[in-house]
Amino acid sequence: MLEKLKEKVCQANLDLVKYGLVIFTWGNVSEQDRATGLVIIKPSGLNYEGMTPDDMVVVDLDGNVAEGKLKPSSDTPTHLELYRRFPEMGGIVHTHSENATAFAQSGRAIPAYGTTHADYFYGDIPCTRALTEEEVKKDYEKNTGVVIAEAFSGIGVMSLPACLVKNHGPFSWGKDSVEAVHNAVVLEQCAKMARETEMLNKNAVRADQYILDKHYYRKHGKNAYYGQGGNT
Amino acid sequence: MLEKLKEKVCQANLDLVKYGLVIFTWGNVSEQDRATGLVIIKPSGLNYEGMTPDDMVVVDLDGNVAEGKLKPSSDTPTHLELYRRFPEMGGIVHTHSENATAFAQSGRAIPAYGTTHADYFYGDIPCTRALTEEEVKKDYEKNTGVVIAEAFSGIGVMSLPACLVKNHGPFSWGKDSVEAVHNAVVLEQCAKMARETEMLNKNAVRADQYILDKHYYRKHGKNAYYGQGGNT
Amino acid sequence: MLEKLKEKVCQANLDLVKYGLVIFTWGNVSEQDRATGLVIIKPSGLNYEGMTPDDMVVVDLDGNVAEGKLKPSSDTPTHLELYRRFPEMGGIVHTHSENATAFAQSGRAIPAYGTTHADYFYGDIPCTRALTEEEVKKDYEKNTGVVIAEAFSGIGVMSLPACLVKNHGPFSWGKDSVEAVHNAVVLEQCAKMARETEMLNKNAVRADQYILDKHYYRKHGKNAYYGQGGNT
Amino acid sequence: MLEKLKEKVCQANLDLVKYGLVIFTWGNVSEQDRATGLVIIKPSGLNYEGMTPDDMVVVDLDGNVAEGKLKPSSDTPTHLELYRRFPEMGGIVHTHSENATAFAQSGRAIPAYGTTHADYFYGDIPCTRALTEEEVKKDYEKNTGVVIAEAFSGIGVMSLPACLVKNHGPFSWGKDSVEAVHNAVVLEQCAKMARETEMLNKNAVRADQYILDKHYYRKHGKNAYYGQGGNT
Numbered sequence: 001m002l003e004k005l006k007e008k009v010c011q012a013n014l015d016l017v018k019y020g021l022v023i024f025t026w027g028n029v030s031e032q033d034r035a036t037g038l039v040i041i042k043p044s045g046l047n048y049e050g051m052t053p054d055d056m057v058v059v060d061l062d063g064n065v066a067e068g069k070l071k072p073s074s075d076t077p078t079h080l081e082l083y084r085r086f087p088e089m090g091g092i093v094h095t096h097s098e099n100a101t102a103f104a105q106s107g108r109a110i111p112a113y114g115t116t117h118a119d120y121f122y123g124d125i126p127c128t129r130a131l132t133e134e135e136v137k138k139d140y141e142k143n144t145g146v147v148i149a150e151a152f153s154g155i156g157v158m159s160l161p162a163c164l165v166k167n168h169g170p171f172s173w174g175k176d177s178v179e180a181v182h183n184a185v186v187l188e189q190c191a192k193m194a195r196e197t198e199m200l201n202k203n204a205v206r207a208d209q210y211i212l213d214k215h216y217y218r219k220h221g222k223n224a225y226y227g228q229g230g231n232t
Numbered sequence: 233m234l235e236k237l238k239e240k241v242c243q244a245n246l247d248l249v250k251y252g253l254v255i256f257t258w259g260n261v262s263e264q265d266r267a268t269g270l271v272i273i274k275p276s277g278l279n280y281e282g283m284t285p286d287d288m289v290v291v292d293l294d295g296n297v298a299e300g301k302l303k304p305s306s307d308t309p310t311h312l313e314l315y316r317r318f319p320e321m322g323g324i325v326h327t328h329s330e331n332a333t334a335f336a337q338s339g340r341a342i343p344a345y346g347t348t349h350a351d352y353f354y355g356d357i358p359c360t361r362a363l364t365e366e367e368v369k370k371d372y373e374k375n376t377g378v379v380i381a382e383a384f385s386g387i388g389v390m391s392l393p394a395c396l397v398k399n400h401g402p403f404s405w406g407k408d409s410v411e412a413v414h415n416a417v418v419l420e421q422c423a424k425m426a427r428e429t430e431m432l433n434k435n436a437v438r439a440d441q442y443i444l445d446k447h448y449y450r451k452h453g454k455n456a457y458y459g460q461g462g463n464t
Numbered sequence: 465m466l467e468k469l470k471e472k473v474c475q476a477n478l479d480l481v482k483y484g485l486v487i488f489t490w491g492n493v494s495e496q497d498r499a500t501g502l503v504i505i506k507p508s509g510l511n512y513e514g515m516t517p518d519d520m521v522v523v524d525l526d527g528n529v530a531e532g533k534l535k536p537s538s539d540t541p542t543h544l545e546l547y548r549r550f551p552e553m554g555g556i557v558h559t560h561s562e563n564a565t566a567f568a569q570s571g572r573a574i575p576a577y578g579t580t581h582a583d584y585f586y587g588d589i590p591c592t593r594a595l596t597e598e599e600v601k602k603d604y605e606k607n608t609g610v611v612i613a614e615a616f617s618g619i620g621v622m623s624l625p626a627c628l629v630k631n632h633g634p635f636s637w638g639k640d641s642v643e644a645v646h647n648a649v650v651l652e653q654c655a656k657m658a659r660e661t662e663m664l665n666k667n668a669v670r671a672d673q674y675i676l677d678k679h680y681y682r683k684h685g686k687n688a689y690y691g692q693g694g695n696t
Numbered sequence: 697m698l699e700k701l702k703e704k705v706c707q708a709n710l711d712l713v714k715y716g717l718v719i720f721t722w723g724n725v726s727e728q729d730r731a732t733g734l735v736i737i738k739p740s741g742l743n744y745e746g747m748t749p750d751d752m753v754v755v756d757l758d759g760n761v762a763e764g765k766l767k768p769s770s771d772t773p774t775h776l777e778l779y780r781r782f783p784e785m786g787g788i789v790h791t792h793s794e795n796a797t798a799f800a801q802s803g804r805a806i807p808a809y810g811t812t813h814a815d816y817f818y819g820d821i822p823c824t825r826a827l828t829e830e831e832v833k834k835d836y837e838k839n840t841g842v843v844i845a846e847a848f849s850g851i852g853v854m855s856l857p858a859c860l861v862k863n864h865g866p867f868s869w870g871k872d873s874v875e876a877v878h879n880a881v882v883l884e885q886c887a888k889m890a891r892e893t894e895m896l897n898k899n900a901v902r903a904d905q906y907i908l909d910k911h912y913y914r915k916h917g918k919n920a921y922y923g924q925g926g927n928t
Contacts, residue, residue, distance in 0.1 A: 023649065025691075026580070045691025074682065074690045096580045098653070102660035105577040106668050113337040114399045116258070116328045133674045140678055167578045167671035185255065189330070195664060196334035200427060204338050207399035210365045214372055218306065226306045227257075227277030345801040346863045348722070348792045417719065421794070428798035432891060436802050439863035442829045446836055450770065458770045459721075459741025487881065489923075490812070509923030538914065538922045560812045562885070566892035569809040570900050597906045604910055631810045631903035659896060 001067055002033055002040060006053040009040045012177035016095060017048045019185045027095040028073040031177035032083050034090070037061055039083060043070035074141065081145025082173065086157050091177030093184045099191035100162075100170035103127065107166050110190060111206045113197045117190045118207065118215035120183060122159040125190070126151040130166045144168070159220070162187045233299055234265055234272060238285040241272045244409035248327060249280045251417045259327040260305040263409035264315050266322070269293055271315060275302035306373065313377025314405065318389045323409030325416040331423035332394075332402035335359065339398050342422060343438045345429045349422045350439065350447035352415060354391040357422070358383040362398045376400070391452070394419045465531055466497055466504060470517040473504045476641035480559060481512045483649045491559040492537040495641035496547050498554070501525055503547060507534035538605065545609025546637065550621050555641030557648040563655035564626075564634035567591065571630050574654060575670045577661045581654045582671065582679035584647060586623040589654070590615040594630045608632070623684070626651045697763055698729055698736060702749040705736045708873035712791060713744045715881045723791040724769040727873035728779050730786070733757055735779060739766035770837065777841025778869070782853050787873030789880040795887035796858075796866035799823065803862050806886060807902045809893045813886045814903065814911035816879060818855040821886070822847040826862045840864070855916070858883045 012029040016022040025048075030041035040056050057068035061080055065072065073079075079092045103110050103125075110125040112118055117125075128147040135143040148163045148171060161183045162172040172187050174180040197204045206212075219226040244261040248254040257280075262273035272288050289300035293312055297304065305311075311324045327333075335342050335357075342357040344350055349357075360379040367375040380395045380403060393415045394404040404419050406412040429436045438444075451458040476493040480486040489512075494505035504520050521532035525544055529536065537543075543556045567574050567589075574589040576582055581589075592611040599607040612627045612635060625647045626636040636651050638644040661668045670676075683690040708725040712718040721744075726737035736752050753764035757776055761768065769775075775788045791797075799806050799821075806821040808814055813821075824843040831839040844859045844867060857879045858868040868883050870876040893900045902908075915922040 023653065024646070043692065071692055098657055099660065101578065101580060102657050102664055105657060105661040105671075106665035108664055114333065114401070116333060116401065130672060131675065133672070136674050136678045140682075167675060169578070169580065182256070189255065193330055193334050193337060195660060196331060196427060197337040199431065199663065200334055200340055201338035207337075208362060208365070210368050211363065211399055214368045218372075228275065228303055346797065346865070348797060348865065414720070421719065425794055425798050425801060428795065428891060429801040431895065432798055432804055433802035439801075440826060440829070442832050443827065443863055446832045450836075460739065460767055487885065488878070507924065535924055562889055563892065565810065565812060566889050566896055569889060569893040569903075570897035572896055594904060595907065597904070600906050600910045604914075631907055633810070633812065659892060663895065 002036075002038065002058060003053070005031060005033055005040050006056040006058075009042070009056055009177050010051060010053040012091070012093075012181050013042045013051065014048055015181050016093070016184070019181070021095045021097040021184055021188060022048070027093070027097075028075055028079075029091065029093045029177050029181060030073075030076075030079045031091040031180075032089070038066055039076075039079065041072050041076055041079060043068070044072060044074045046070065075144075077139070077141035078144040078148075078171070081142050082148065082171075085145070085149050086173075088158050088175075089173045090175045091180035092171065092173045093177070093180040094169065094171050095184055095188075096169040097184065097188040097191075099195060100164060100188050101168075102195070103191050104164040104169050105167055110164070110187075110194050111204075112212055113194050113204060114207055115211065115215040116186075116193065118212040119219055120186045121162060121190070122212070122216045122220075123155065124206070125160065125162050125164060125187065126155070127164040128166050159216070234268075234270065234290060235285070237263060237265055237272050238288040238290075241274075241288050241409050242283060242285040244323070244325075244413050245274050245283065246280055247413050248325070248416070251413070253327045253329040253416055253420060254280070259325070259329075260307055260311075261323065261325045261409050261413060262305075262308075262311045263323040263412075264321070270298055271308075271311065273304050273308055273311060275300070276304060276306045278302065307376075309371070309373035310376040310380075310403070313374050314380065314403075317377070317381050318405075320390050320407075321405045322407045323412035324403065324405045325409070325412040326401065326403050327416055327420075328401040329416065329420040329423075331427060332396060332420050333400075334427065335423050336396040336401050337399055342396070342419075342426050343436075344444055345426050345436060346439055347443065347447040348418075348425065350444040351451055352418045353394060353422070354444070354448045354452075355387065356438070357392065357394050357396060357419065358387070359396040360398050391448070466500075466502065466522060467517070469495060469497055469504050470520040470522075473506075473520055473641050474515060474517040476555070476557075476645050477506050477515065478512055479645050480557070480648070483645070485559040485561040485648055485652060486512070491557070491561075492539055492543075493555065493557050493641050493645060494537075494540075494543045495555040495644075496553070502530055503540075503543065505536050505540055505543060507532070508536060508538045510534065539608075541603070541605035542608040542612075542635070545606050546612065546635075549609070549613050550637075552622050552639075553637045554639045555644035556635065556637045557641070557644040558633065558635050559648055559652075560633040561648065561652040561655075563659060564628060564652050565632075566659065567655050568628040568633050569631055574628070574651075574658050575668075576676055577658050577668060578671055579675065579679040580650075580657065582676040583683055584650045585626060585654070586676070586680045586684075587619065588670070589624065589626050589628060589651065590619070591628040592630050623680070698732075698734065698754060699749070701727060701729055701736050702752040702754075705738075705752055705873050706747060706749040708787070708789075708877050709738045709747065710744055711877050712789070712880070715877070717791040717793040717880055717884060718744070723789070723793075724771055724775075725787065725789045725873050725877060726769075726772075726775045727787040727876075728785070734762055735772075735775065737768050737772055737775060739764070740768060740770045742766065771840075773835070773837035774840040774844075774867070777838050778844065778867075781841070781845050782869075784854050784871075785869045786871045787876035788867065788869045789873070789876040790865065790867050791880055791884075792865040793880065793884040793887075795891060796860060796884050797864075798891065799887050800860040800865050801863055806860070806883075806890050807900075808908055809890050809900060810903055811907065811911040812882075812889065814908040815915050816882045817858060817886070818908070818912045818916075819851065820902070821856065821858050821860060821883065822851070823860040824862050855912070 057072040753768040
């Protein structure tokens, strides 16, 4: 079932390697099929080398495996919690990409220092609170989705498609798995440049809101004029 | 029209990828045809992968498309403003290269700490002031060219062929698109080494003017003796 | 003798190059044959380029060469000291990988700032004390194993499979040479992210113990649920 | 003349690109022919791409071109000054490699923080004083050799085969061009790790002299026991 989507999700997972966001088995990509609500996700602990569309696992929103000979990613409950809460999300990515993870480990949001950030993310990229001991001991992966949702109360997830989970690493998303991977790459680059900005100027401040607005809205929404009139 | 120049400008754009200065659609190169005054530039939001000379867009100095099936780069008005104000510029490059962008985001000029810098840039590489809200809301891209020009009042653009736009990123230029790309690569490397110099010595100071002079003038001008007697 | 194991150890040594952990002759991998107790190790000062299984050296636990036309790595006595003291170790790796070496040179343990670290290492990665002048002058390489052992008094070596030797560099280990190399790669990545975490937050603190526990034990031990039910 | 040596020196120059020490035309390698005293060096300002042994220039110790259709490197007088003063040098390399140049720009020596450094360099890698205005205006390149020599008064050049020229960049050397390139690679790696060591510990101190001695002398001199009994 969903053979074409399996191919797409498999490729999106392999793209994490191509873009240098993961090594070994670190990271996973999923996409939700809009018609059936089923989610396709990478298997748990499988190496990217030699991974094929057939290895992808199909689960429903309650986490039941609908198809697949392998166990789904251990992070599946996080993905599902996000899909349940935010139907606008079509694809989700989790990595331990170096610079975004360093921000997560430092417990800090990534400040919107410039237009590269603003072209994709409307505002600082939030860092969740730490999970409590109870949240970790019971339903840890589901609760990771819960604290992400908490960090977005009052923020539109589609205009700020990434989040850092404290002491863990980044999640990003998009209308599908391709856009989610794209955002994961941009997130890592923005995190790196934000760190370097602070090295050059300890008192660096975020860019003026009107320049952040300008860049975000020249690429997104009804008045966008960047690109050839398609998406992105 | 201008088929040979389209090939050259297309290749110059692809070289940004080769030199690691851009990912996705981030960045653009243009060159002005000296005979006609027309400018050839990358299309807006187009991926580098698979880009061909035929995709290049030809515009006149007022921004009218003279040829091309795609929309020109959204940064075209910046390029045109610079070509109008500085006829010596033959090629212009804009990127979000990591270290130069970090300087731009920190709001600082790149100090001339050494001879690598002085071999190409006669003085600190300036960072523009922030654009005002009015400059951003109306004619934003043109005004980006205006603040670059402001930063060069009293400075020869051809002896200091790069500028940082505050909170945005670097622009560089040269007698043609090839030289502009070359300068973009050097700019990024100088930015990186300047940052690392400051990490090693918080009180680092720029090199003595006479050593900066020596290096700049052994490569440029009538007494140059570096190289084989051609240009660089 | 042990031809299959020589192939495996040779490949593990070459993987150090593939993963960017060594240049030139810097680094070495060994594995102990469980049946005979013999250890297979890289020859001393040999370049990785062109290295073949035939170049591997077989030594017994007292350091006598059982087979091989080349001298074993000068670090062999360190490997042997560790195999003698910790029979659980099946493979050992030594590199001068950049970020782990920087920690070793700074004389600091690598703090467990996040889940990437906790997925592999149960606790901070210790840095040994400096060897005394006497320990350096006599049996230096053996004593390097001694100070590693000292740093692990009260710590299980298999749940924290890496150590920094002060002013020198990292050692890592595992149930075999493949796992030891895997841990060397993870160690380097954790060291890099730990450094970057501190750049972003001078007062960064290690993750809560319950989240470190959760990640370590979801991958290791009888209640592990990460992966497909095999190892890692 | 000296066709075999031209091949060797050409390859050594190309190896600077392979090892990531140079871009464009930045850097040069030379080697002195022991029999004739002639020096073979890279041409000035020539790109590495497409460079062949035929492009190499042969000069005598006074700088007269003995053979070659191109002008020798503008840094030739520095090389010659060093060959004249230090007959033990057989090959010399100059680069603008990133981390070594950052140290040169910061005006600091590279401290011997660990055994990687000590394996190759017996002591801190010195940084020259700045050249005076007079030294820059007249015989600049020759005087660059003079200040390097000054920095080595009382230090054996062959046991500490590298130097930083203030505000400029690194020079390294060896018994031939291959060893000089090897040392240039190690220098860059040691500079990088030294910078990272200081990031982790502002009060980092150099390793104890007895451990530095141990590592240097286990690879060099009559009691060396590292390697297979040949050189390095």
